[in-house]
Amino acid sequence: xxxxxxxxxxxxxxxxxxxxxxxxxxxxxxxxxSLKAGHDIFAVPTKWFFEPTVQHYQKLVSAWPTFFSSLWxxxxxxxxxxxxxxxxxTTAGYVYSRYNSRLLNASIVxxxxxxxxxxxxxxxxxxxxxxxxxxxxxxxxxxxxYATFFVSLGTVLMRTFIDQIPRELDEAAAIxxxxxxxxxxxxxxxxxAPGIIAVAxxxxxYAWNEFLFAFIFTATRAKTxxxxxxxxxxxxxxxxxxxxxAASTLQLLPILLFVVFMNRYLVAxxxxxxxxx
Amino acid sequence: xxxxxxxxxxxxxxGTAAVGALSFSGPSFAASKxxxxxxxxxxxxxxxxxxxxxxxxWKAANDVEIxxxxxxxxxxxxRLFREASLSSTDFSVGYMVDNRxxxxxxxxxxxxxxxxxxxxxxxxxxxxxxxxQGMTIDGNLIGIPVRTATQALxxxxxxxxxxGISAPPATLExxxxxxxxxSDSGKATGIxxxxxLAVFPVMFARAYGGDFINKEFKLLPDKAAMxxxxxxLAQMFKDGSLPKSYATTKNDDQVTWMQQGRAxxxxxxxxxxxxxxxxxxxxxxGKIKAIGFPASKxxxxxxxxxxxxxxxxxxxxxKDKELAWSFIKEVSSKKNTLAMALNGNGPARVSTFGxxxxxxxxxxxxxxxxxxxxxxGAFPPFPEAARAQALFLxxxxxxxxxxxxxxxxxxxxESRVGPLLPA
Numbered sequence: 001x002x003x004x005x006x007x008x009x010x011x012x013x014x015x016x017x018x019x020x021x022x023x024x025x026x027x028x029x030x031x032x033x034s035l036k037a038g039h040d041i042f043a044v045p046t047k048w049f050f051e052p053t054v055q056h057y058q059k060l061v062s063a064w065p066t067f068f069s070s071l072w073x074x075x076x077x078x079x080x081x082x083x084x085x086x087x088x089x090t091t092a093g094y095v096y097s098r099y100n101s102r103l104l105n106a107s108i109v110x111x112x113x114x115x116x117x118x119x120x121x122x123x124x125x126x127x128x129x130x131x132x133x134x135x136x137x138x139x140x141x142x143x144x145x146y147a148t149f150f151v152s153l154g155t156v157l158m159r160t161f162i163d164q165i166p167r168e169l170d171e172a173a174a175i176x177x178x179x180x181x182x183x184x185x186x187x188x189x190x191x192x193a194p195g196i197i198a199v200a201x202x203x204x205x206y207a208w209n210e211f212l213f214a215f216i217f218t219a220t221r222a223k224t225x226x227x228x229x230x231x232x233x234x235x236x237x238x239x240x241x242x243x244x245x246a247a248s249t250l251q252l253l254p255i256l257l258f259v260v261f262m263n264r265y266l267v268a269x270x271x272x273x274x275x276x277x
Numbered sequence: 278x279x280x281x282x283x284x285x286x287x288x289x290x291x292g293t294a295a296v297g298a299l300s301f302s303g304p305s306f307a308a309s310k311x312x313x314x315x316x317x318x319x320x321x322x323x324x325x326x327x328x329x330x331x332x333x334x335w336k337a338a339n340d341v342e343i344x345x346x347x348x349x350x351x352x353x354x355x356r357l358f359r360e361a362s363l364s365s366t367d368f369s370v371g372y373m374v375d376n377r378x379x380x381x382x383x384x385x386x387x388x389x390x391x392x393x394x395x396x397x398x399x400x401x402x403x404x405x406x407x408x409x410q411g412m413t414i415d416g417n418l419i420g421i422p423v424r425t426a427t428q429a430l431x432x433x434x435x436x437x438x439x440x441g442i443s444a445p446p447a448t449l450e451x452x453x454x455x456x457x458x459x460s461d462s463g464k465a466t467g468i469x470x471x472x473x474l475a476v477f478p479v480m481f482a483r484a485y486g487g488d489f490i491n492k493e494f495k496l497l498p499d500k501a502a503m504x505x506x507x508x509x510l511a512q513m514f515k516d517g518s519l520p521k522s523y524a525t526t527k528n529d530d531q532v533t534w535m536q537q538g539r540a541x542x543x544x545x546x547x548x549x550x551x552x553x554x555x556x557x558x559x560x561x562x563g564k565i566k567a568i569g570f571p572a573s574k575x576x577x578x579x580x581x582x583x584x585x586x587x588x589x590x591x592x593x594x595x596k597d598k599e600l601a602w603s604f605i606k607e608v609s610s611k612k613n614t615l616a617m618a619l620n621g622n623g624p625a626r627v628s629t630f631g632x633x634x635x636x637x638x639x640x641x642x643x644x645x646x647x648x649x650x651x652x653x654g655a656f657p658p659f660p661e662a663a664r665a666q667a668l669f670l671x672x673x674x675x676x677x678x679x680x681x682x683x684x685x686x687x688x689x690x691e692s693r694v695g696p697l698l699p700a
Contacts, residue, residue: 237548
């Protein structure tokens with residue numbers, strides 16, 4: 001019996017280690033390769049011990065200045081999309097939590113259904129419309145698109161969080177003379193802050209990494225970092241792997257640190273409502 | 278549920294307003310006009326920057342700023358065609374690769390013949406006639422060739438010497454033999470070729486005087502030559518001259534394997550010589566040389582290497598065609614063709630290869646000019662070209678890996694690709 005338990009524990013440890021290696025090795029490889037000399041990156045056998053160099057970062061600065069403006073674009077768009085998605089999701093989640101009607105119940109199914117449509121289906125018909133509106137290649141168009149794409153999931157998440165806030169608090173505030181919007185701002189938002197952060201984390205991760213919408217709807221002014229990185233994997237003039245890995249590291253690190261830092265809110269978002277009776 | 282997070286309304290509104298303001302901010306340009314160009318980054322960098330900007334004088338004379346929008350090849354073509362299909366586009370010039378313009382696509386672009394008659398490009402006849410022909414669709418010239426990438430046979434001189442090989446191969450048979458000798462020595466793989474590009478089987482077929490699809494859209498014009506090509510490739514795989522990972526080998530692997538000395542031969546455009554010999558990336562700087570891909574000793578026709586060309590086009594819905602033509606004329610001038618060539622661009626003008634400045638900087642220029650004289654595209658453009666290439670490659674891979682006989686693969690290519698060709 002003891003031996004069997006030991007075996008199970010060993011197997012579990014191996015499985016966890018395998019998953020860790022599987023998920024962390026690519027990140028480790030990218031970061032480490034960005035610090036290796038160019039001819040050592042793909043050396044066979046692999047060079048585990050090497051003298052670190054920042055030459056690829058220096059080259060990134062000199063050869064790809066657009067990468068840094070694209071990182072700024074990514075930051076602005078991510079911040080804008082997050083703010084918009086959080087506001088829309090919180091107010092919609094509040095309505096779904098506190099009001100009840102057939103139409104509302106039906107519309108939640110519609111919200112989830114919309115989320116299931118592959119983005120490419122809506123993207124191409126949108127291109128001439130966005131062009132006609134003259135908002136192509138602006139931060140605005142990506143902010144609106146990313147927020148729109150995430151509002152459905154955000155609304156469902158926020159409804160689950162707000163459902164856990166006792167209605168008696170709303171009623172007590174109402175007795176004290178608070179309007180619906182005051183209740184939302186002064187009672188619901190502070191108490192649902194972990195949910196708001198969970199939604200924000202999802203939008204931030206999505207908007208920071210998104211490629212398809214950015215590829216279709218931007219050219220130069222609103223070009224995001226994933227687009228510039230994809231250009232580095234050039235099919236004509238070859239890939240400068242060191243520079244590519246340096247750019248990938250710079251693009252990866254902020255979001256990686258952010259996700260690690262916000263880990264508990266992500267878990268809260270993923271498990272929201274899981275124990276609801 | 279409690280929280281210590283405090284988001285005041287004032288802070289929130291200020292943040293939103295700041296993001297909103299930033300989202301509408303854009304660059305400002307000092308010049309009175311802006312020319313929007315859609316291209317690959319390599320087209321932009323080959324024209325130089327700052328003091329070395331080849332278009333500096335033209336920009337000053339026309340009071341114009343160029344706004345480059347760059348993508349990698351396939352996304353670039355996708356964007357160019359999408360922009361050209363709108364009612365109007367801000368992009369006045371686009372760069373198009375020569376395997377894309379079908380009759381349907383050509384209709385989206387301005388015929389350049391009348392512009393050339395009205396305001397001719399300097400020494401137009403000097404631009405390789407084959408390239409001009411490739412951009413002439415249904416009698417209309419739709420693009421001015423600006424860049425060529427001609428395939429060469431690269432070899433690692435040091436690895437060859439270490440294996441007791443004193444000279445690069447002069448015939449395809451010698452290449453096969455020398456690649457085997459290298460592999461047998463255990464020092465490196467003989468030759469590395471990507472399995473997902475039609476270029477390589479086409480080169481082998483042409484080495485025997487055959488082809489995949491010729492310019493008259495005849496599929497497998499010489500079946501025996503293609504069968505010999507597939508038999509040779511299959512034998513090379515069986516002998517270990519091609520890597521065991523052949524089925525998953527990509528174009529980038531060719532570069533890294535050569536730079537690391539893991540393979541002795543490969544086929545890549547001449548322009549890759551700089552990257553293969555780059556001391557920062559390669560373990561063999563200065564040791565990776567290039568020659569024209571050798572024909573078989575059985576072949577009676579000159580070896581026609583694969584060449585890919587890029588041309589500048591004007592979308593038919595562009596807003597400023599006058600300025601676009603002025604740009605095209607300037608870029609394709611003799612002076613700027615040389616300037617771009619010195620920055621690593623494969624010239625579209627024949628005379629540029631003979632320029633002393635270029636031959637001093639690039640010793641391969643003369644070899645490339647010789648190869649380019651007989652080179653042509655991998656296959657002509659047609660609407661189903663992408664599918665045709667995919668099916669062709671499926672059959673080629675099966676034959677090379679020994680899962681199908683070359684004869685069966687050829688029969689399958691005929692039956693699967695044939696219906697996709699234009700009537």
